[in-house]
Amino acid sequence: MLNGFASEYLLFVFLSTLGAVQFTAARAGLSGLLFLRQWPRATQWLAASLILGAYLWFFFWSGPRNVPDTGDGLEGNTQAVLFAIGAAAAVAATFIASSIVNYAWGAAAQADEPGQPPPPEGLGRLSRTTFARAFAARVRGLTREGR
Protein backbone atom coordinates (compact mmCIF):
# COMPACT_ATOMS: atom_id res chain seq x y z
CA MET A 1 0.00 0.00 0.00
CA LEU A 2 1.31 3.45 -0.91
CA ASN A 3 2.02 5.94 1.86
CA GLY A 4 0.88 9.56 1.61
CA PHE A 5 4.15 10.74 0.11
CA ALA A 6 4.17 8.06 -2.59
CA SER A 7 0.53 8.71 -3.56
CA GLU A 8 1.21 12.45 -3.79
CA TYR A 9 4.26 11.77 -5.99
CA LEU A 10 2.16 9.48 -8.20
CA LEU A 11 -0.53 12.17 -8.56
CA PHE A 12 2.14 14.78 -9.33
CA VAL A 13 3.62 12.59 -12.09
CA PHE A 14 0.16 11.78 -13.48
CA LEU A 15 -0.94 15.43 -13.68
CA SER A 16 2.32 16.78 -15.06
CA THR A 17 2.50 14.00 -17.70
CA LEU A 18 -1.09 14.71 -18.69
CA GLY A 19 -0.11 18.36 -19.17
CA ALA A 20 3.10 17.52 -21.03
CA VAL A 21 1.32 15.18 -23.48
CA GLN A 22 -1.48 17.70 -24.14
CA PHE A 23 1.04 20.51 -24.65
CA THR A 24 3.19 18.49 -27.04
CA ALA A 25 0.25 17.02 -28.95
CA ALA A 26 -1.17 20.52 -29.46
CA ARG A 27 2.17 21.80 -30.77
CA ALA A 28 2.69 18.78 -33.01
CA GLY A 29 -0.84 18.99 -34.46
CA LEU A 30 -1.96 15.61 -33.09
CA SER A 31 -5.59 16.77 -32.81
CA GLY A 32 -6.88 13.28 -32.05
CA LEU A 33 -5.07 13.35 -28.70
CA LEU A 34 -6.47 16.69 -27.53
CA PHE A 35 -9.24 17.08 -24.98
CA LEU A 36 -10.09 20.51 -26.47
CA ARG A 37 -9.48 19.75 -30.13
CA GLN A 38 -10.94 22.98 -31.51
CA TRP A 39 -8.69 25.11 -29.30
CA PRO A 40 -5.07 23.93 -29.70
CA ARG A 41 -3.71 27.32 -28.60
CA ALA A 42 -5.83 27.34 -25.44
CA THR A 43 -4.81 23.71 -24.86
CA GLN A 44 -1.15 24.75 -24.76
CA TRP A 45 -1.89 27.41 -22.12
CA LEU A 46 -4.07 25.10 -20.05
CA ALA A 47 -1.53 22.27 -20.29
CA ALA A 48 1.31 24.59 -19.23
CA SER A 49 -0.85 25.77 -16.31
CA LEU A 50 -1.56 22.15 -15.34
CA ILE A 51 2.18 21.35 -15.30
CA LEU A 52 3.00 24.50 -13.32
CA GLY A 53 0.14 23.86 -10.90
CA ALA A 54 1.26 20.26 -10.33
CA TYR A 55 4.82 21.43 -9.60
CA LEU A 56 3.72 24.21 -7.23
CA TRP A 57 1.33 21.88 -5.41
CA PHE A 58 3.89 19.08 -5.02
CA PHE A 59 6.92 21.18 -4.05
CA PHE A 60 5.39 24.05 -2.08
CA TRP A 61 1.84 23.31 -0.89
CA SER A 62 1.48 19.64 -0.07
CA GLY A 63 4.15 19.12 2.58
CA PRO A 64 7.92 18.84 3.00
CA ARG A 65 9.68 17.14 0.07
CA ASN A 66 13.23 16.82 1.33
CA VAL A 67 12.56 13.66 3.27
CA PRO A 68 15.03 10.73 3.55
CA ASP A 69 14.08 7.36 2.07
CA THR A 70 14.63 5.86 5.52
CA GLY A 71 11.50 7.85 6.42
CA ASP A 72 8.60 8.66 4.08
CA GLY A 73 10.83 9.67 1.13
CA LEU A 74 11.18 7.51 -1.97
CA GLU A 75 14.28 5.47 -2.74
CA GLY A 76 15.62 5.86 -6.32
CA ASN A 77 14.21 2.60 -7.72
CA THR A 78 10.78 3.15 -6.16
CA GLN A 79 10.80 6.67 -7.58
CA ALA A 80 11.54 5.32 -11.07
CA VAL A 81 8.83 2.63 -10.85
CA LEU A 82 6.23 5.12 -9.59
CA PHE A 83 7.19 7.54 -12.38
CA ALA A 84 6.69 4.77 -14.95
CA ILE A 85 3.28 3.86 -13.47
CA GLY A 86 2.10 7.48 -13.21
CA ALA A 87 3.30 8.39 -16.71
CA ALA A 88 1.84 5.23 -18.30
CA ALA A 89 -1.49 5.89 -16.57
CA ALA A 90 -1.52 9.47 -17.87
CA VAL A 91 -0.73 8.40 -21.45
CA ALA A 92 -3.41 5.67 -21.28
CA ALA A 93 -5.91 8.19 -19.84
CA THR A 94 -5.06 10.57 -22.71
CA PHE A 95 -5.62 7.86 -25.34
CA ILE A 96 -8.96 6.80 -23.80
CA ALA A 97 -10.39 10.21 -22.86
CA SER A 98 -9.42 11.89 -26.14
CA SER A 99 -10.96 8.99 -28.11
CA ILE A 100 -14.24 9.42 -26.23
CA VAL A 101 -14.32 13.24 -26.43
CA ASN A 102 -13.48 13.25 -30.17
CA TYR A 103 -15.61 10.22 -31.05
CA ALA A 104 -17.72 11.87 -33.78
CA TRP A 105 -14.84 13.87 -35.28
CA GLY A 106 -12.70 10.73 -35.44
CA ALA A 107 -15.32 8.92 -37.52
CA ALA A 108 -15.67 11.78 -40.00
CA ALA A 109 -11.96 12.46 -40.26
CA GLN A 110 -11.03 8.82 -40.69
CA ALA A 111 -13.03 8.36 -43.86
CA ASP A 112 -10.67 8.52 -46.83
CA GLU A 113 -11.88 11.14 -49.22
CA PRO A 114 -10.93 10.98 -52.89
CA GLY A 115 -8.16 13.38 -53.84
CA GLN A 116 -6.78 13.52 -50.30
CA PRO A 117 -3.21 12.34 -49.60
CA PRO A 118 -2.99 8.93 -47.91
CA PRO A 119 -3.29 9.09 -44.10
CA PRO A 120 0.06 9.25 -42.30
CA GLU A 121 1.36 6.25 -40.38
CA GLY A 122 2.13 5.95 -36.65
CA LEU A 123 1.31 8.76 -34.25
CA GLY A 124 0.93 11.05 -37.27
CA ARG A 125 -2.40 9.32 -38.00
CA LEU A 126 -3.73 10.97 -34.83
CA SER A 127 -3.73 14.30 -36.65
CA ARG A 128 -6.70 12.87 -38.62
CA THR A 129 -8.48 10.57 -36.20
CA THR A 130 -8.58 9.30 -32.61
CA PHE A 131 -6.29 6.66 -31.12
CA ALA A 132 -9.14 4.19 -30.55
CA ARG A 133 -10.30 4.42 -34.18
CA ALA A 134 -6.76 4.20 -35.60
CA PHE A 135 -5.96 1.25 -33.34
CA ALA A 136 -9.21 -0.54 -34.19
CA ALA A 137 -8.61 0.00 -37.92
CA ARG A 138 -5.14 -1.51 -37.57
CA VAL A 139 -6.45 -4.56 -35.69
CA ARG A 140 -9.19 -5.02 -38.33
CA GLY A 141 -6.51 -4.81 -41.04
CA LEU A 142 -4.40 -7.47 -39.31
CA THR A 143 -7.43 -9.74 -38.90
CA ARG A 144 -8.21 -9.37 -42.60
CA GLU A 145 -4.58 -10.14 -43.53
CA GLY A 146 -4.69 -13.22 -41.29
CA ARG A 147 -7.67 -14.71 -43.18
Next chain:
Amino acid sequence: MDARIVEWLNAGVGKFAPWDAFMEAVMSDYLAPVTGSLVLLALWFYGAGEQERYRNQLVTVMGAMSVGFANLGVSLVNNHYFRLRPFDVLDVQPLFYQPTDSSFPANTASVGFAIATAVFLRHRKLGGALYALAFLCSFGRVYAAVHYPTDIVAGAAIGGAAVLLSWTLVRVLGFIPRIVLGAARSFHLT
Protein backbone atom coordinates in the same frame (compact mmCIF):
# COMPACT_ATOMS: atom_id res chain seq x y z
CA MET B 1 40.05 23.03 -1.71
CA ASP B 2 36.91 20.86 -2.04
CA ALA B 3 36.04 21.38 1.63
CA ARG B 4 36.79 25.09 1.49
CA ILE B 5 34.34 25.64 -1.37
CA VAL B 6 31.62 23.80 0.58
CA GLU B 7 32.29 25.85 3.72
CA TRP B 8 32.36 29.11 1.76
CA LEU B 9 29.05 28.40 0.00
CA ASN B 10 27.39 26.96 3.09
CA ALA B 11 28.18 30.15 5.03
CA GLY B 12 25.26 31.69 3.07
CA VAL B 13 22.70 29.27 4.54
CA GLY B 14 20.17 30.98 6.80
CA LYS B 15 20.98 34.52 5.59
CA PHE B 16 18.07 34.90 3.14
CA ALA B 17 15.10 32.59 3.72
CA PRO B 18 13.51 32.84 0.21
CA TRP B 19 16.84 31.84 -1.39
CA ASP B 20 17.12 28.87 0.97
CA ALA B 21 13.54 27.83 0.12
CA PHE B 22 14.36 28.05 -3.61
CA MET B 23 17.55 26.00 -3.10
CA GLU B 24 15.62 23.37 -1.11
CA ALA B 25 13.19 23.00 -4.03
CA VAL B 26 15.78 22.79 -6.82
CA MET B 27 18.07 20.34 -5.02
CA SER B 28 15.20 18.04 -4.12
CA ASP B 29 15.47 14.36 -5.09
CA TYR B 30 12.49 14.85 -7.41
CA LEU B 31 12.68 18.12 -9.37
CA ALA B 32 15.53 17.45 -11.83
CA PRO B 33 14.79 13.73 -12.46
CA VAL B 34 11.03 14.26 -12.97
CA THR B 35 11.53 17.34 -15.18
CA GLY B 36 14.12 15.54 -17.31
CA SER B 37 11.92 12.45 -17.62
CA LEU B 38 8.90 14.60 -18.58
CA VAL B 39 10.92 16.24 -21.34
CA LEU B 40 12.01 12.80 -22.63
CA LEU B 41 8.41 11.62 -22.57
CA ALA B 42 7.12 14.75 -24.33
CA LEU B 43 9.73 14.31 -27.09
CA TRP B 44 8.13 10.94 -27.87
CA PHE B 45 5.05 12.77 -29.19
CA TYR B 46 6.82 15.76 -30.69
CA GLY B 47 7.82 16.31 -34.31
CA ALA B 48 6.49 17.92 -37.47
CA GLY B 49 6.65 14.70 -39.49
CA GLU B 50 7.36 11.00 -39.16
CA GLN B 51 11.14 11.38 -39.60
CA GLU B 52 11.49 14.15 -37.03
CA ARG B 53 9.32 12.29 -34.55
CA TYR B 54 11.40 9.13 -35.05
CA ARG B 55 14.60 11.07 -34.32
CA ASN B 56 13.02 12.55 -31.18
CA GLN B 57 11.93 9.09 -30.08
CA LEU B 58 15.52 7.91 -30.45
CA VAL B 59 16.48 10.71 -28.03
CA THR B 60 13.86 9.36 -25.58
CA VAL B 61 15.25 5.84 -25.91
CA MET B 62 18.84 7.09 -25.56
CA GLY B 63 17.93 9.27 -22.56
CA ALA B 64 16.25 6.36 -20.77
CA MET B 65 19.23 4.08 -21.49
CA SER B 66 21.62 6.79 -20.26
CA VAL B 67 19.78 7.09 -16.94
CA GLY B 68 20.12 3.32 -16.49
CA PHE B 69 23.84 3.35 -17.34
CA ALA B 70 24.46 6.40 -15.11
CA ASN B 71 22.83 4.65 -12.14
CA LEU B 72 24.87 1.53 -12.88
CA GLY B 73 28.08 3.58 -13.04
CA VAL B 74 27.37 5.28 -9.72
CA SER B 75 26.56 1.90 -8.08
CA LEU B 76 29.83 0.41 -9.40
CA VAL B 77 31.88 3.26 -7.94
CA ASN B 78 29.92 3.10 -4.66
CA ASN B 79 30.81 -0.59 -4.33
CA HIS B 80 34.53 0.20 -4.34
CA TYR B 81 34.80 3.61 -2.74
CA PHE B 82 33.01 5.32 0.15
CA ARG B 83 33.35 9.00 0.95
CA LEU B 84 31.75 10.65 3.97
CA ARG B 85 29.39 13.55 3.29
CA PRO B 86 30.61 17.13 3.93
CA PHE B 87 28.10 17.53 6.80
CA ASP B 88 29.74 14.50 8.49
CA VAL B 89 33.19 16.05 8.66
CA LEU B 90 32.77 19.83 8.39
CA ASP B 91 31.21 22.38 10.70
CA VAL B 92 28.30 23.35 8.44
CA GLN B 93 24.62 24.31 8.68
CA PRO B 94 22.20 21.68 7.37
CA LEU B 95 19.56 22.62 4.80
CA PHE B 96 18.70 19.12 3.68
CA TYR B 97 18.18 15.71 5.26
CA GLN B 98 21.37 13.77 5.88
CA PRO B 99 21.79 10.86 3.43
CA THR B 100 23.83 7.91 4.69
CA ASP B 101 25.21 6.63 1.36
CA SER B 102 28.52 7.64 -0.21
CA SER B 103 29.02 11.27 -1.18
CA PHE B 104 31.12 10.33 -4.24
CA PRO B 105 29.92 10.41 -7.01
CA ALA B 106 26.72 12.50 -6.94
CA ASN B 107 23.87 10.35 -8.26
CA THR B 108 21.48 13.26 -8.91
CA ALA B 109 24.17 15.02 -10.94
CA SER B 110 24.85 11.89 -12.99
CA VAL B 111 21.13 11.46 -13.85
CA GLY B 112 20.51 15.19 -14.41
CA PHE B 113 23.53 15.66 -16.68
CA ALA B 114 22.84 12.39 -18.53
CA ILE B 115 19.32 13.48 -19.50
CA ALA B 116 20.48 17.03 -20.35
CA THR B 117 23.27 15.72 -22.59
CA ALA B 118 21.00 13.24 -24.39
CA VAL B 119 18.48 16.02 -25.14
CA PHE B 120 21.20 18.57 -26.00
CA LEU B 121 22.50 16.35 -28.82
CA ARG B 122 19.31 17.10 -30.77
CA HIS B 123 17.65 20.12 -29.11
CA ARG B 124 20.18 22.75 -28.08
CA LYS B 125 17.82 25.14 -26.24
CA LEU B 126 15.86 22.45 -24.40
CA GLY B 127 19.08 20.60 -23.53
CA GLY B 128 20.62 23.90 -22.37
CA ALA B 129 17.66 24.49 -20.04
CA LEU B 130 18.07 20.97 -18.61
CA TYR B 131 21.81 21.61 -18.14
CA ALA B 132 20.91 24.78 -16.20
CA LEU B 133 18.52 22.77 -14.00
CA ALA B 134 21.13 20.02 -13.41
CA PHE B 135 23.69 22.71 -12.55
CA LEU B 136 21.31 24.47 -10.13
CA CYS B 137 20.43 21.18 -8.46
CA SER B 138 24.13 20.31 -8.12
CA PHE B 139 25.00 23.79 -6.85
CA GLY B 140 22.22 23.49 -4.24
CA ARG B 141 23.66 20.23 -2.99
CA VAL B 142 27.11 21.75 -2.49
CA TYR B 143 25.49 24.83 -0.88
CA ALA B 144 23.65 22.53 1.56
CA ALA B 145 26.87 20.56 2.25
CA VAL B 146 25.39 17.32 0.92
CA HIS B 147 28.13 16.93 -1.73
CA TYR B 148 31.65 18.15 -2.47
CA PRO B 149 32.22 19.85 -5.86
CA THR B 150 34.32 16.88 -7.01
CA ASP B 151 31.34 14.56 -6.31
CA ILE B 152 29.33 16.69 -8.74
CA VAL B 153 32.08 16.73 -11.39
CA ALA B 154 32.42 12.93 -11.15
CA GLY B 155 28.63 12.49 -11.33
CA ALA B 156 28.41 14.74 -14.40
CA ALA B 157 31.29 12.83 -16.03
CA ILE B 158 29.51 9.51 -15.39
CA GLY B 159 26.32 11.01 -16.88
CA GLY B 160 28.24 12.13 -19.98
CA ALA B 161 29.92 8.74 -20.34
CA ALA B 162 26.52 7.03 -20.00
CA VAL B 163 25.19 9.10 -22.92
CA LEU B 164 28.27 8.28 -25.00
CA LEU B 165 27.73 4.57 -24.32
CA SER B 166 24.01 4.79 -25.18
CA TRP B 167 24.72 6.79 -28.34
CA THR B 168 27.29 4.18 -29.45
CA LEU B 169 24.87 1.33 -28.75
CA VAL B 170 22.05 3.06 -30.64
CA ARG B 171 24.39 3.58 -33.61
CA VAL B 172 25.88 0.08 -33.59
CA LEU B 173 22.66 -1.77 -32.78
CA GLY B 174 20.40 0.72 -34.54
CA PHE B 175 18.33 -2.06 -36.07
CA ILE B 176 16.86 -2.96 -32.64
CA PRO B 177 15.20 0.42 -31.97
CA ARG B 178 14.18 0.53 -35.66
CA ILE B 179 12.37 -2.81 -35.33
CA VAL B 180 10.79 -1.98 -31.96
CA LEU B 181 9.73 1.54 -32.93
CA GLY B 182 8.52 0.27 -36.32
CA ALA B 183 6.32 -2.37 -34.65
CA ALA B 184 4.93 0.23 -32.25
CA ARG B 185 4.31 2.59 -35.19
CA SER B 186 1.98 0.13 -36.85
CA PHE B 187 -0.23 0.41 -33.73
CA HIS B 188 0.07 4.24 -33.73
CA LEU B 189 2.15 4.29 -30.55
CA THR B 190 5.21 5.93 -32.12
